Amino acid sequence: MSLEHFIQNAISEWMRVKGPQSDIVFSSRVRIARNLDGLPFPLLSTQSQAEEVVRRVEEAWKNDKDRLAVLKDAELIRMSDLTDLEKRVLVEKHLISPMLAEESRHGAVLLSQDESVSIMINEEDHIRIQVLFPGLQLEKAWELASQIDNWLEKHLTYAFEGGYGYLTSCPTNVGTGIRASVMVHLPALAMTQQLNRLIPAITQVGLAVRGIYGEGSEALGQLYQVSNQVTLGQSEEEILDNLQGVVRQMIEHEQIARRRLQEMSLTQLEDRVHRSYGILAHARIIDSNEAMKRLSDVRLGVDMGLILGVSANVMNELMVMTQPGFLQSYANQRLNPEQRDIRRARLIRERLAMEQTKEQ
Amino acid sequence: MLCPECGKRPATLHYTKIVNGEKTEFHLCEVCAQEKGEVMPGFEHGFSFHQLLSGLLNFNSSPQEAYKPQTLRCNTCGLTYNQFSKIGRFGCGDCYKTFRERLDPLLRRVHGHSTHRGKIPERAQGELKLKKELEQLKAELAAKIETEEFEEAARLRDQIRSLQEQLEK
Ligand SMILES: [Zn+2]
Ligand SMILES: [Zn+2]
Numbered sequence: 001m002s003l004e005h006f007i008q009n010a011i012s013e014w015m016r017v018k019g020p021q022s023d024i025v026f027s028s029r030v031r032i033a034r035n036l037d038g039l040p041f042p043l044l045s046t047q048s049q050a051e052e053v054v055r056r057v058e059e060a061w062k063n064d065k066d067r068l069a070v071l072k073d074a075e076l077i078r079m080s081d082l083t084d085l086e087k088r089v090l091v092e093k094h095l096i097s098p099m100l101a102e103e104s105r106h107g108a109v110l111l112s113q114d115e116s117v118s119i120m121i122n123e124e125d126h127i128r129i130q131v132l133f134p135g136l137q138l139e140k141a142w143e144l145a146s147q148i149d150n151w152l153e154k155h156l157t158y159a160f161e162g163g164y165g166y167l168t169s170c171p172t173n174v175g176t177g178i179r180a181s182v183m184v185h186l187p188a189l190a191m192t193q194q195l196n197r198l199i200p201a202i203t204q205v206g207l208a209v210r211g212i213y214g215e216g217s218e219a220l221g222q223l224y225q226v227s228n229q230v231t232l233g234q235s236e237e238e239i240l241d242n243l244q245g246v247v248r249q250m251i252e253h254e255q256i257a258r259r260r261l262q263e264m265s266l267t268q269l270e271d272r273v274h275r276s277y278g279i280l281a282h283a284r285i286i287d288s289n290e291a292m293k294r295l296s297d298v299r300l301g302v303d304m305g306l307i308l309g310v311s312a313n314v315m316n317e318l319m320v321m322t323q324p325g326f327l328q329s330y331a332n333q334r335l336n337p338e339q340r341d342i343r344r345a346r347l348i349r350e351r352l353a354m355e356q357t358k359e360q
Numbered sequence: 361m362l363c364p365e366c367g368k369r370p371a372t373l374h375y376t377k378i379v380n381g382e383k384t385e386f387h388l389c390e391v392c393a394q395e396k397g398e399v400m401p402g403f404e405h406g407f408s409f410h411q412l413l414s415g416l417l418n419f420n421s422s423p424q425e426a427y428k429p430q431t432l433r434c435n436t437c438g439l440t441y442n443q444f445s446k447i448g449r450f451g452c453g454d455c456y457k458t459f460r461e462r463l464d465p466l467l468r469r470v471h472g473h474s475t476h477r478g479k480i481p482e483r484a485q486g487e488l489k490l491k492k493e494l495e496q497l498k499a500e501l502a503a504k505i506e507t508e509e510f511e512e513a514a515r516l517r518d519q520i521r522s523l524q525e526q527l528e529k
Contacts, residue, residue: 035453040437043370044362044451103387105361124449146479153481159453160484165476167453171463172470174456176478206472233473 003350006330007317012093012115012132015316019135023303024251026183026223026316029094029132030141030240032149033125033168033177035159041169042104042122050106053126054078057119060155061110068151070112070144079107085334088325094132099123117148124169125177127152136247138180138240146236165232175232180240182247183212187222187300188257189250198253206230207246213292213319221292221319226250258304273301277310281352286345287337291322310355318351363389370439370447434458487527494523 014027035041036056039049058076065071079087079100087101095115100107100123110119120128129148131141159167165175173179189195199209208229211219226247228239261269276297279286286294299315301307320326322344328335331343363371369389432441437451441459444450456463467474480488497520504513 037453040452041450042361043447043449044437044439046362103361105387149479150482153483157483158481160481161453161456162484162488163475164456165478166481167450167456169449169451171448171450171467174467175471175473175476178478230471230473232467232471233475233477235478239478 014134017134021136025136028138030145031130031179033173034127037157037159054108073113092323092325181227190222221296273297283345285341365392
């Protein structure tokens with residue numbers, strides 16, 4: 001399969017389309033947790049109870065899919081029908097959680113055609129509605145998630161209690177069951193060493209910040225996920241407003257840091273982003289740590305107008321496509337880490353070359 | 361998921377073992393895992409948050425409470441408070457009622473609140489409204505009986521009956 005063809009099949013819309021504020025915010029996600037009344041949570045459900053949950057959701061969708069345009073051409077995928085590699089690719093695209101892929105026994109996902117909506121079944125809760133949009137679009141994502149929620153509720157009775165709200169398996173999700181998150185790219189704040197001050201401040205207002213790739217404190221590719229922690233005692237709108245307000249401030253700080261870098265050390269910055277571009281365009285072996293770092297640099301260069309002729313979303317694409325699952329699915333075979341590093345370098349070279357031929 | 365080994369306790373340990381190049385997934389409860397003497401590579405994976413939460417739970421209970429014989433158990437799903445404090449997750453919606461007393465302080469610690477203020481499902485909305493109406497009618501009925509307006513009282517009684525029927529549906 002040609003790379004171009006592979007990308008067309010492999011890339012979700014959130015990676016392809018430019019959203020608002022997309023020079024800093026890559027994507028917005030809203031996920032709401034729901035459980036069905038009268039059935040134990042997936043943690044304790046028997047095979048037949050878990051199957052029952054899948055059946056009920058499937059029935060609701062089959063009988064009434066015309067009412068929600070976004071789900072009309074959706075597909076119900078059972079985890080048991082997928083290979084490990086296929087599941088891994090869905091995780092790398094952020095369409096399902098690692099938990100659904102690895103732990104659930106009757107896990108399934110109802111996935112919309114454009115991959116903006118995934119309804120996970122039998123994850124930690126019976127139902128998790130996820131909406132993923134490019135750029136900063138929290139309100140729109142919540143609107144759609146809430147619509148889907150209303151539509152599901154017409155067919156299913158939720159576990160809900162006046163005082164506690166929507167009941168969830170983990171008490172950290174109870175109440176609204178909402179987890180809203182934004183994926184932000186903060187290279188300039190990282191370069192100017194301001195993140196160590198910013199992150200503690202953010203956690204103090206009830207939000208969580210964590211690196212998207214990499215483990216521990218070091219976030220590979222300077223990509224961070226900011227999300228709400230509180231789900232109870234505030235309305236969905238308040239939760240989203242709070243998150244949105246903080247994200248706007250982060251955007252502002254990142255923009256100031258970028259401007260300052262441009263004013264104070266333009267040559268060093270240019271050297272850094274072009275050097276990274278050179279490595280990506282010519283390397284024959286590259287591990288995922290280095291790839292993420294270089295991709296982040298090039299993305300910054302593109303967003304600041306220092307690198308021309310490469311579109312910004314190519315970096316989003318490559319950050320996902322150079323993950324192990326994608327590499328192996330493109331290669332159509334299992335690869336050991338050394339083989340992956342070689343394939344990764346080749347895929348990046350080919351992808352950047354595609355951009356150049358587009359230019360001419 | 362229930363532990364496939366004993367079929368009783370929730371499987372809280374999930375891991376993959378590679379034997380002769382064959383990948384096998386294991387799901388066990390803590391008791392069975394201990395009995396089988398399984399060493400768990402990757403045990404930390406995905407558990408930090410729940411362990412953090414259970415740290416919170418342990419911190420919550422006083423030493424006396426921790427030594428008290430554990431009897432608090434959800435009648436619907438069988439989960440004990442002890443199990444909950446280990447895995448940080450409930451087994452069913454009724455657990456919220458069963459563990460209410462211990463839960464509220466925990467919720468306040470995690471969320472700063474213990475009462476829901478967000479969206480309400482349409483169905484529950486209707487039900488809440490009916491319940492409120494019902495209470496009001498009952499109060500009126502009592503008043504009419506008090507003042508011996510029996511014709512009115514009979515009318516109210518019929519109304520209450522039909523509302524109750526609607527609620528039971
Ligand atoms: Zn067991
Ligand atoms: Zn229970």
